[in-house]
Amino acid sequence: MKQITGMYQWGGEARSLAATAFISDDHISIQSNEGEHLNQCLNEQAKFSDAIPGLPVDLIFNNNDRFIPDNPQFRWSAQKSGQRIPELLERNWLTVVIALILVPGFVWLMINKVIPGASEAVVPxxxxxxxxxxxxxxxxxxxxxxxxxxxxxxxxxxxxxxxxxxxxxxxxxxxxxxxxxxxxxxxxxxxxxxxxxxxxxxxxxxxxxxxxxxxxxxxxxxxxxxxxxxxxxxxxxxxxxxxxxxxxxxxxxxxxxxxxxxxxxxxxxxxxxxxxxxxxxxxxxxxxxxxxxxxxxxxxxxxxxxxxxxxxxxxxxxxxxxxxxxxxxxxxxxxxxx
Structure with a gap:
């Protein structure tokens, strides 16, 4: 069983507590550092925040409580591969170069063609x-x-x-x-x-x-x-x-x-x-x-x-x-x- 330290935060409340996540093959369990059971979920039911380079990925429970890992580089094994695509793209230098080329072109097209054309139709x-x-x-x-x-x-x-x-x-x-x-x-x-x-x-x-x-x-x-x-x-x-x-x-x-x-x-x-x-x-x-x-x-x-x-x-x-x-x-x- 794998362990990861972090912070347990109650949903809708300004209350948090240092805790540890225990990760097994089928479920994730959260306990306080004093051993108190806080929450748990099955791996297939787990929900996570967006994976962004340099930021931790939060484990989000059905009651909106969440566990925030101390290590911003940690990624959950239960995360679906599709959830990590944005992060992988941001880390890929070729993707960044392509974005640097395409984004300005997209902005130019929107400002000079799409938006003026749309305004012609909307204004009347x-x-x-x-x-x-x-x-x-x-x-x-x-x-x-x-x-x-x-x-x-x-x-x-x-x-x-x-x-x-x-x-x-x-x-x-x-x-x-x-x-x-x-x-x-x-x-x-x-x-x-x-x-x-x-x-x-x-x-x-x-x-x-x-x-x-x-x-x-x-x-x-x-x-x-x-x-x-x-x-x-x-x-x-x-x-x-x-x-x-x-x-x-x-x-x-x-x-x-x-x-x-x-x-x-x-x-x-x-x-x-x-x-x-x-x-x-x-x-x-x-x-x-x-x-x-x-x-x-x-x-x-x-x-x-x-x-x-x-x-x-x-x-x-x-x-x-x-x-x-x-x-x-x-x-x-x-x-x-x-």
Whole structure:
């Protein structure tokens, strides 16, 4: 009969005792160091914790009591061979090398192909109430941290809102699905859209386009394009799915709930992808053409924003993810060639 020392722990209790396991051909018996019988089981009924290199394998009884060997290298003869496969794989250098090659490829495939593809299918199924709550949460955070109330006069805001409503009417866009709001942002001109159709423009971008209101219209149409293509929700679902993927891979699945609850912040901190920006640009080009205007207006808007940001960007890195307009010159050329 083989003996192994360890610690006997009662299930559901903060109570343990030094003990010894006596292992025979047909059963395992646990006794305290004073000789008191604590528990026993047949070998074929024995259950064990996962075998992980450097950690002991616990013997788990039906009442959830367990025996933990002192020797982390000890392995039970009653363990089934399949239970030791993960440990054997971790100890095999060839398996480790293969994993180092395959895992990054798997992560790349999930992040760049599978998750974006899945978000395309999932986003249309998300209830409007969820979209509205996410947008409200995001705007509340941005308002609290970065934005101030607009300093534009009521007359100025009304004139721009009338221009906005006229564009929606001409393009037969449902006015109840799109809302224009004004804010002030000291670091520079900007505009952004939330998933529920709320479009925010800053006083600074209004002043930047004051001499040519149609330039502002081109920017607004770009933001409407983000809403039309549901980029905000796609970004949010991809962010959550990616976080959950890494949580599962690195063993922190219990924190996945916090990831979901923090989706609004994730949306605020993320930047639209190059493809999303191009899709919103194309939407703006087509709608400008439908209004009898030239996409050149969007090119001019980009040039003005680029010039303004070259001066203002060092004051706030927040513009990096709120604006997120990569390769501005390329987008200007696309507008002019459309």
């Amino acid at each position: 199924l998300i209830p409007d109430r969820v979209v509205a709550e996410l947008s409200e949460q995001t705007l509340a955070v941005i308002d609290k941290i970065h934005l101030d109330e607009s300093k534009l006069s009521n007359e100025r805001q009304k004139a721009i809102t009338d221009q906005w409503n006229q564009v929606l009417n001409q393009l037969a866009l449902p006015p109840d699905q799109y809302t224009l709001k004004f804010r002030s942002f000291s670091a520079g001109p900007n505009a952004f859209a939330l998933p529920d159709g709320t479009v925010i423009i800053t006083d600074q971008i209004v002043e930047l386009t004051a001499d040519k209101p149609d330039v502002l219209t081109s920017v607004l149409l770009h933001e409407i394009g983000h809403v039309h293509h549901q980029h905000g929700m796609k970004l949010a679902t991809q962010s959550v799915a990616t976080s959950v993927l890494f949580a599962m891979m690195f063993g922190d699945i219990e924190g996945a709930g916090e990831v979901v609850l923090g989706t609004g912040t994730a949306l605020m901190q993320s930047a639209f992808s190059r493809d999303m920006e191009s899709e919103a640009d194309t939407y703006a080009f087509k709608q400008l053409t439908a209004l009898g205007m030239s996409p050149e207006l969007f090119a001019e808007a980009m040039e003005r924003l680029q010039q303004a940001h070259e001066t203002d960007l060092p004051e706030s890195e927040w513009l990096d993810y709120l604006s997120s307009h990569p390769d501005t010159q390329e987008r200007i050329e696309r507008a002019r060639q459309f």
